[in-house]
Amino acid sequence: MALQTQGIKLAVVGAGPVGLALALFAAEQLPTATISVFDARPLDKDVSADGRTLALSLGSVQMLDWLGVWKAPAGSGITSIKDAAQPITEVHVSEQAATLGVALGPLFGGRLAEPEVRFRAADEGVEQLGVVLPYGALVAPLQQAWLARCAAQAARLSARFGTPVAELKQSADSVEVDAGIVERFDIAVVAEGGVFADQARKGLSHDYQQNAWVGTVDVPQARPGVAYERFTRHGPAALLPLRGGKAALVWCVERDADPVAELDDEQRRLVLNTLFAAEVGPISGLSPLKCFPLGLNAERSLSDGRIARIGNAAQTLHPVAGQGLNLGLRDAHELVRALARNNDVRAVLRSVEWQRAPDRWAMIAATDFLARSFTWKLPGVGIARGLGMTALQAVGPLKSLLAKQMMFGSR
Known part of the structure; x- marks a missing residue:
């Protein structure tokens, strides 16, 4: 039986830049969807001071502008990302x-x-x-924007900070999200990546x-x-x-x-x-200076049944091209656009797999070739x-x- 995507229950696992951007896209494009964002990070943890550096392409800047967080309106309570970039x-x-x-x-x-x-x-x-900007200068405004959305539409949007997801278990028609209490969703999107050294090895790893x-x-x-x-x-x-x-x-x-x-x-x-x-x-x-081991760690497929992986959860790349975050934001944008057009969740995930393949595999291949050449x-x-x-x-x-x-x- 086909599901109406406008009324689906969507779980987003990970409140980093890719997970929060996806949640904001979905809140706008799927106006009757129920959306929950889970993250182990406590809500009172100040992410604004995180000085790790990120590079955003022009396409990513345009996405953030469309979401209303690049130049936040005066009085919105949201810090403009542009001011730090x-x-x-x-x-x-x-x-x-x-x-x-x-x-x-x-x-x-x-x-x-x-x-x-x-x-x-x-x-x-x-x-x-x-642009180039600190990690905190991107994540903090995205988090502010998501919390403001949740406050305005509490019946369908929620922020589950301090709530780590222990397990995802799927059946034919749902995904069970175990975050202390087991809850059923129509689709779960994992956007929780981490760094190469801390990750379990995926299908394609080097x-x-x-x-x-x-x-x-x-x-x-x-x-x-x-x-x-x-x-x-x-x-x-x-x-x-x-x-x-x-x-x-x-x-x-x-x-x-x-x-x-x-x-x-x-x-x-x-x-x-x-x-x-x-x-x-x-x-x-x-x-x-801080030191991080480098490697490629990528899923061969973006989706498995009703579970999708995007950003670093789908592919962790060598930083030689500085494109990992931009690739993840494009994953998020295209997944939400596909959900807004189609009423069959499984069909959507299959189509996104094919649609994202040229961009995804071209970037994986290019960064892998350059990294190995050294x-x-x-x-x-x-x-x-x-x-x-x-x-x-x-x-x-x-x-x-x-x-x-x-x-x-x-x-």
């Missing part, structure tokens, strides 16, 4: 010069000595390619044997709004622009021969000054990447196509 107006990707590249550089006008590709918002006719060292740096002479990604022989390193002459650092290196672990903060700062392109300018300060010991791998960047920079239409993929995903 630093726009990205350019992405500069480069490869540290290889010996052969230095040798051949003069033959190619010097371009192989420091191969690079630049993506500029102005070239794509947009004001920004995306440990890259790399660590990511993350923190913030002071770059007083760097051009505002420029994100830098540098491919080094140890792995990719990125500087994402923040306000006030600072940048978020993501520094990926081999785990077994980790060149960062034994260094103190000053030594790390000095090394970083040798890695990035000269236009970044001096790195004059460095916060204490573990290959074949001679000339770095030079091949450099040649690819030089060619991409020279072919405008191809570069524009890739820029649109970064901003909006596969459409």
Whole structure:
């Protein structure tokens, strides 16, 4: 028997950015649905101070604007996300010069000595390619918006904070959510991801044997709004622009021969000054760095019966492209749109599986290829990447196509 999606009971497990965005989408697009958000985090825990850095594409910014949280109306009690966001107006990707590249550089006008590709918002006719902001500056307004919705429509919307879900158990026509009390729902969406090291292994899993060292740096002479990604022989390193002459650092290196672990903060700062392109300018300060193991951990399917997984619960990616969160937000948006169009929950989940496949698998494949390329010991791998960047920079239409993929995903 088909279910009317406008009146379904929807459980969202996980109140991170993807879970909260999905709940807000659903509250708007499914006006008679009953929606409950579960999270182990207590409601009185202040998430606004969480300084972890996130990169949002332009497409994700547009989704947040549609939800009314990007520029929250005055008097709404919701903090505007825009106020904390630093726009990205350019992405500069480069490869540290290889010996052969230095040798051949003069033959190619010097371009192989420091191969690079630049993506500029102005070239794509947009004001920004995306933004960078702290995790808390995104999650806190989304949580405020969800709580306001729940207060206004308490009969159908609820926030179950401090309520961890112990088990999901499904039958032919429902999903039982065990969160202390067992409750039946028509569909459960798991958006509770976590980091690679803490996750149970999924259908497609690979440990890259790399660590990511993350923190913030002071770059007083760097051009505002420029994100830098540098491919080094140890792995990719990125500087994402923040306000006030600072940048978020993501520094990926081999785990077994980790060149960062034994260094103190000053030594790390000095090394970083040798890695990035000269236009970044001096790195004059460095916060204490935190270390995270990196890997791919992805479900082969987004759905199982009446249970769907999105965001990091569906795929945890290497940060080399900075697209994991954006992929999760697109998962959420398309799932809700499909539920609004179709009255058969199982059919909806099957259709979303196929619809999301090109975007999802293209991003998984691209990040996996790049991440693995830093573990290959074949001679000339770095030079091949450099040649690819030089060619991409020279072919405008191809570069524009890739820029649109970064901003909006596969459409």
